[in-house]
Amino acid sequence: MLGKTAGGLYWMFRYLERVENTARLIETGQRIALTRSGAADSEWASVLQTVGVRAEYDAHHDEVTRDAVVDFMLRSPDNPVSVRAGMEAARQNARTVRTALTAEVWEALNGGYMAIKDALARKVSERDLPAVLGLIRQRTALVRGATHGSMLRNDIYNFARIGTFLERADSTARILDTKYYVLLPTAYAVGSKLDNVQWEVILRSCGAGGGFRMAYGQNVRPREISQFLILDRRMPRSLNFCCRKIEDNLGYLTSGYGVKATSCDTVNGINRRFLAHDIDSIFDYGLHEFIQDFLGALVGLSEQIQTDFRFVA
Amino acid sequence: MLNPMAEGTNFDEMWGFDGTLRAPYGPYNRWLEGEDIKRLRAKQREADEVFRLTGITFNVYGRAEAEERLIPFDIIPRIISGAEWQRLCKGIEQRVRAINAFLHDIYHRQEILKSGRLPVEMVAQNAAFLPQMIGVEPPGGIYTHIVGIDLVRTGEDEFFVLEDNARTPSGVSYMLENRETMLQMFPELFSRNKVQAVSDYPANLLRSLAACAPPNVMGPPTVGVLTPGIYNSAYYEHAFLADKMGVELVEGNDLRVVDGKVAMRTTQGYRPLDVLYRRVDDDFLDPLNFRPDSALGVPGILDVYRAGGVTIANAPGTGLSDDKAIYSYIPDIVEFYTGETAILKNVPTWRCSEPDSLAYVLDNIEELVVKEVHGSGGYGMLIGPTATKKDIAAFKTKLKARPGNYIAQPTLSLSTVPIMTRAGIAPRHVDLRPFVLCSPEGVQITPGGLTRVALKKGSLVVNSSQGGGTKDTWVLED
Numbered sequence: 125m126l127g128k129t130a131g132g133l134y135w136m137f138r139y140l141e142r143v144e145n146t147a148r149l150i151e152t153g154q155r156i157a158l159t160r161s162g163a164a165d166s167e168w169a170s171v172l173q174t175v176g177v178r179a180e181y182d183a184h185h186d187e188v189t190r191d192a193v194v195d196f197m198l199r200s201p202d203n204p205v206s207v208r209a210g211m212e213a214a215r216q217n218a219r220t221v222r223t224a225l226t227a228e229v230w231e232a233l234n235g236g237y238m239a240i241k242d243a244l245a246r247k248v249s250e251r252d253l254p255a256v257l258g259l260i261r262q263r264t265a266l267v268r269g270a271t272h273g274s275m276l277r278n279d280i281y282n283f284a285r286i287g288t289f290l291e292r293a294d295s296t297a298r299i300l301d302t303k304y305y306v307l308l309p310t311a312y313a314v315g316s317k318l319d320n321v322q323w324e325v326i327l328r329s330c331g332a333g334g335g336f337r338m339a340y341g342q343n344v345r346p347r348e349i350s351q352f353l354i355l356d357r358r359m360p361r362s363l364n365f366c367c368r369k370i371e372d373n374l375g376y377l378t379s380g381y382g383v384k385a386t387s388c389d390t391v392n393g394i395n396r397r398f399l400a401h402d403i404d405s406i407f408d409y410g411l412h413e414f415i416q417d418f419l420g421a422l423v424g425l426s427e428q429i430q431t432d433f434r435f436v437a
Numbered sequence: 438m439l440n441p442m443a444e445g446t447n448f449d450e451m452w453g454f455d456g457t458l459r460a461p462y463g464p465y466n467r468w469l470e471g472e473d474i475k476r477l478r479a480k481q482r483e484a485d486e487v488f489r490l491t492g493i494t495f496n497v498y499g500r501a502e503a504e505e506r507l508i509p510f511d512i513i514p515r516i517i518s519g520a521e522w523q524r525l526c527k528g529i530e531q532r533v534r535a536i537n538a539f540l541h542d543i544y545h546r547q548e549i550l551k552s553g554r555l556p557v558e559m560v561a562q563n564a565a566f567l568p569q570m571i572g573v574e575p576p577g578g579i580y581t582h583i584v585g586i587d588l589v590r591t592g593e594d595e596f597f598v599l600e601d602n603a604r605t606p607s608g609v610s611y612m613l614e615n616r617e618t619m620l621q622m623f624p625e626l627f628s629r630n631k632v633q634a635v636s637d638y639p640a641n642l643l644r645s646l647a648a649c650a651p652p653n654v655m656g657p658p659t660v661g662v663l664t665p666g667i668y669n670s671a672y673y674e675h676a677f678l679a680d681k682m683g684v685e686l687v688e689g690n691d692l693r694v695v696d697g698k699v700a701m702r703t704t705q706g707y708r709p710l711d712v713l714y715r716r717v718d719d720d721f722l723d724p725l726n727f728r729p730d731s732a733l734g735v736p737g738i739l740d741v742y743r744a745g746g747v748t749i750a751n752a753p754g755t756g757l758s759d760d761k762a763i764y765s766y767i768p769d770i771v772e773f774y775t776g777e778t779a780i781l782k783n784v785p786t787w788r789c790s791e792p793d794s795l796a797y798v799l800d801n802i803e804e805l806v807v808k809e810v811h812g813s814g815g816y817g818m819l820i821g822p823t824a825t826k827k828d829i830a831a832f833k834t835k836l837k838a839r840p841g842n843y844i845a846q847p848t849l850s851l852s853t854v855p856i857m858t859r860a861g862i863a864p865r866h867v868d869l870r871p872f873v874l875c876s877p878e879g880v881q882i883t884p885g886g887l888t889r890v891a892l893k894k895g896s897l898v899v900n901s902s903q904g905g906g907t908k909d910t911w912v913l914e915d
Contacts, residue, residue, distance in 0.1 A: 127702045128691050219492075219667045223680040227491075234492045279704065381705050433704040437690050 125224070130283045131435030132221035137271075137287035139214035140233075140264055143207050145295040147260040149174060150197050152328040154253060157190055160321050167325065168193040174302045174329075175205050194253065199244040207260060208244050211237050224280045228270040236263030279380055282373040286429060289373075293366035294422055296353055299329045301415045307346040309407060323349055330361050350411065351403040363418065364399045370425070371395060377433075385432035387425060394421050447850040448592045449864050450515065461518040461913055464629045469513075474861065481512050481857050484618055493614050493673055509906035510615060511856040512622070515867060515888040519633075519915030522884060525588070525596060525871070528781030530880045531771060533584050533873050536603055536758045538774040540580040544570045544754060554769050559762055562841075564811065565604075567719060567754035569726055573743050575752045577649040577877040582714075582750035583642070584873040585609075585887075588781075590852040597784045597849065599868060600764060604756035605716055608887040608907075609872050610674035613638060613681075615909040616885070631914040633884035639681035641874055641881055642714075648876040649748050650711045658711035658748075660684045661701060663692075665717050665733045670902075675716050685710075689717070694737040699747045712748040713738075719753050761810040761844045762788055784849060790841040798845040799836065802829055805845040806897075807836065820897065822848055851897055854908065856890055866891045868899050869910065884912035 149171050156167045169188045172178045175197075184202050185192050199208045215237045222230060240263055243256045268288075275281050300307070306322040323344050327333045330353055339356065340348045356362045371391045378384045398418050406414050430436065448454055451462045458466055488507050517525075542548050543566070549555045560566050585606025587599040616635050620627060643660060650658035664675035666688050679686035691701050692710070700707035715722065721731040726739040741747050757763060763770075765786040771779040787794035787805075798805060802821050809817040819832045836843055853864035871886035888908040889899035899905040 125704050126685055126687065126691050127704050128688070129685075130704045216667065219672070219676070222676040223686050230492065231490050235490050238489070377704075383705070434702050434706070437693070437702060 125279055127434030127436070129221045129224050130279070130433045131430065132217045133224060133280060133283040134287035134290075134429070134435070136214050136217035136221060136233075137284045138291040139210045139217065140267055141288050141291040142205060142295070143210035143214065144261060144264040145292070146175060146197055146205065146207055146210065147257050147264075148331055149299075149329055150194055150253075151257050152325055153190075153193070154257075155328065156321065156325055165189075170302050171197065174298050176298070177203050177205060180204070191250075195247055198248060198256070207240065211240050226270070226274040228274040229267060232263075232267040232270040236267060239263055277376075279377055282376050282380075283433070285373045286370055289366040289369040290422065290426055290429075292361055293363050293370075294419070296330055296361050296363055296366070297415055297419050297422070299326060300350075300353060300411075301419065304411045304415055307350050307411060309346070320344070326353070332359060332361060335359055347403060347407075350406070354406065355399060355403060364395075367391060367395050367399060374429075385429075387428040387432045390425050390428045394418075394425060397421070447866075448590065448595075448852045450590070450852050450854045450867075451864075453593070461516040461521075465514065465516060465626065468626060468629060477512065477857060480622055484510055484512055484622060487618055487621070488614070491614070493610070508611065508901045509892060510618065511890060511906050511908045512619070513855050513857060513862070514619065514626075514909045514911045515854045515869075516630075516911045516913065519913050522912045524594075525781075526882050528596075528779070529586050529871060529873060529882055531775060531777065531780050532586060532598065532601070532767065533581060533875060533880055535767070535771040535774045535779075536584070536601060537579065537581050537875060539770045540603075540752070540755060540758060541578060542774070543757065544573060549770065549773055552773070554773050555763075555766050559760075559766065560757065563757055563760055563763070565719070565754070565756035565760055569739060569743075570752070570754040574745075575649075576651045576745065576748045579649050579750075579875050579877065580752040580755045581758075581875055582646060582649060582752075584875065585870045586781075586873065588869045588871070589784075589849060590867075590869070591849050592852075596781060598764075598767070598781050599784060600761065601759055601767065602870070603758045604751060605718070606870065606872065607671045607674055607716075608870055608889075608901075609638060610677040611907050612872065612883070612885055612887050612910065613677075615907060619909045630911065632911045633914055635883050635885040638872065638883050639678060641883070642678065643682040643684070645874040645876040645878070645881065646712045646714055646748070646750055648878050649750060651745050651748055653745070654711045659709065660712040660714065661687045661710045663687055663689070663713050663715040663717050665689075665721070669716070671716065678714070687713075689721075689731075689733045689735050692735040692738070694735065694741055697741060697744065697746055699735060699738055699741050710747065712750065714750050719756060722749070722753060761786075761808055762790070762841075765844060784846045787845045789836060789843040789845060794845075795836070795840045798843075799833060802833065802845075804848065806848055807832065807843050807845045809842055810844055811842075816902070820848065823896075848897065854888070854890065856892070856906070856908070858892075863894070865894070866897050866899065867908070885910045 153167050153171045165188060168190060171193060172181050180202055181196055196203050197206055200206050203209065215233060218225060218230060218233050240260055243259055248256050271284060303322060303326050323346065326349060327336050332353065336352055339352060352359055353362050355364045357364055357368065359365055374385060374388045374391055378388055398421070451459060453459050488510055493507065539549065543560055550557050550560065581603040583606060585602040585608065587602065588596050589599050590596050612635055646660050647658050660682065661684055662675055662679040664672060664686055666672065676686055685701060687701050692699055693707065695707045698709040699713065700709050717733050720728045721733040723734045723736060723739040724731045725736045738747065739753065742749050765783065765788055768779040768783055771777065787798050789795045789798055798807065805821045807819040819828065851866040851868065854867050855862045856865045867888050867890045869886050869888050872883050874881040888910040889901065889905045890908055891897060891899045892904060892906050
């Protein structure tokens with residue numbers, strides 16, 4: 125396979141995952157705004173912080189408001205990670221790697237791109253927002269479903285999966301990074317009503333509300349949330365789950381190509397350094413430092429993968 | 438249901454000159470008479486949706502707001518009988534063989550120039566002529582691996598060649614996708630009509646390209662399609678062909694010269710390529726040998742080519758024969774190399790470089806089509822009968838300033854074929870581009886081709902860049 129093709133697949137699926145995650149962040153923000161009026165404004169600010177576009181937002185806005193943030197996250201040309209920009213980037217990459225995709229995957233993506241582009245052609249009213257967010261989730265899920273159902277399990281699939289899980293690990297870690305302070309043991313001691321809201325925000329932002337209750341019941345505690353989102357191997361958005369998947373897929377590439385890439389060692393190192401401990405030792409290390417170090421390690425891993433497989437000349 | 442005679446006096450491929458249904462359209466017409474116009478309209482919309490979803494798009498240069506556009510597809514097929522096709526094929530094969538022999542001669546002994554049949558300046562002053570190709574022996578002796586010959590029709594047996602596309606003919610993906618769409622939407626039509634298949638084109642293309650591999654390649658050669666990238670107007674087709682052939686789609690920045698071979702950067706390192714079906718123009722192929730500012734090509738690829746390490750299809754310098762001034766000599770070229778009279782006729786052509794012709798063209802410009810000799814895609818031409826006085830005056834100035842840059846032709850009364858319009862079924866002018874493959878194993882012509890149709894009533898301009906559409910083209914088994 126061409127190195128460029130591997131890179132195109134990796135980025136196509138990273139962008140697609142990012143679009144889905146952004147939609148979920150907006151959904152959570154909206155939900156909080158509707159049910160907990162007091163917490164809403166700071167919630168929109170932390171949405172911007174989570175995806176790292178606060179500076180871009182501030183360059184064009186004087187204050188953080190629901191309307192402005194939703195529009196910025198969905199469709200602003202000033203936001204490089206808006207849903208619209210993400211869909212465009214995913215499709216641009218898909219066009220580059222079109223020969224590596226099945227017709228089902230391409231048509232799911234192209235159809236999704238067109239539908240989302242149409243839905244975002246004008247500012248989305250509050251009334252239409254749930255339907256638009258639902259459309260984004262459905263369309264991205266359709267691409268994923270087509271990928272699972274129609275693609276050969278070969279190196280093409282491996283690069284698609286690596287992109288997906290790298291972006292997902294990054295997203296979960298960023299959400300934790302923005303909200304780490306409400307998960308600290310000291311915060312639990314405080315146990316205010318506001319913290320409960322924040323815990324709910326974290327779980328919803330990771331699409332983990334239902335899964336968490338299934339695993340831990342109604343007993344929402346910061347220690348369990350951290351355990352669930354960082355270490356739980358059943359939770360498909362946990363850091364541990366994502367990094368194991370990356371390791372698996374790099375392992376398949378190693379068997380397929382007959383050569384072990386450096387990035388295999390990199391991801392193995394991440395798994396041993398960050399994810400082989402229990403949650404108490406992570407709190408001992410410091411949750412904030414842990415997340416920061418983890419995010420840094422992910423950047424290194426991404427760069428190593430791009431080098432190993434010659435994404436660019 | 439149809440009343441073609443109301444439209445004009447040209448030859449209609451369904452209804453002839455006099456409104457009598459022509460034989461190839463018999464079964465189709467019986468089907469059409471049983472159809473409801475509303476259902477056909479719904480089918481037309483369905484087809485548009487299929488094309489949109491599949492992403493069969495075309496980029497129009499210089500139109501930012503419509504970066505990707507669909508070429509309109511018309512659901513009424515253009516039908517050609519097997520016998521008609523047989524006659525055309527003889528002429529096409531003769532012409533393509535002559536063009537290939539001509540190119541070989543021009544880059545070697547130049548007998549045709551020595552004999553005086555073709556003026557030296559036609560070649561010497563031609564930008565498409567590449568001195569770098571002199572003395573180079575392309576693998577298998579083939580210059581024109583893939584050719585598209587544009588034909589127009591004016592009567593029952595009257596076909597003319599409008600232009601030759603020996604450099605990089607595009608549109609074959611539309612031929613294939615149009616057929617796929619028709620098969621999906623009107624399966625019943627294909628059980629009533631014996632239509633010759635076009636679907637093996639990609640397999641034939643791959644076999645034909647592989648047969649032209651450099652002689653020192655052991656085992657099955659590695660073939661790749663070289664594209665300028667996703668912003669190129671025909672990118673869809675490049676990806677489509679690579680996909681259907683099961684070969685890599687590469688860009689210049691994926692390639693590099695390694696140990697005297699052209700090699701592509703794979704996830705496992707550089708791997709050699711033996712045959713490159715390039716859809717990048719000569720100028721951009723090799724920044725070391727041609728345009729130094731080109732980012733689309735591969736530095737040093739021409740040196741590998743000259744040393745016999747890679748096959749480039751079509752060969753560099755092939756564009757010479759697409760030149761519209763050279764075109765006017767093709768009947769002589771056919772005679773010179775085959776010893777036979779050209780079976781396919783040219784459209785009568787005035788070379789404005791010749792003073793008598795220029796005078797005639799200036800006097801009669803209102804009735805003529807004037808084209809740039811190096812132009813393509815319908816750009817830079819004047820259609821006398823529909824041009825405004827102002828356009829004509831401006832064009833005359835350009836013409837007088839550089840007469841050698843132009844040729845002129847009469848406006849032919851092009852044949853029409855019915856299409857679906859908002860107002861119902863109506864005739865529109867068409868042309869035809871059959872696709873031809875050349876290799877040492879022979880010349881192969883896919884039964885069908887790209888039918889382009891001028892969507893505007895009375896218009897003669899079929900180019901997709903100028904608002905033309907396409908149709909499925911049926912060649913029947915007689």
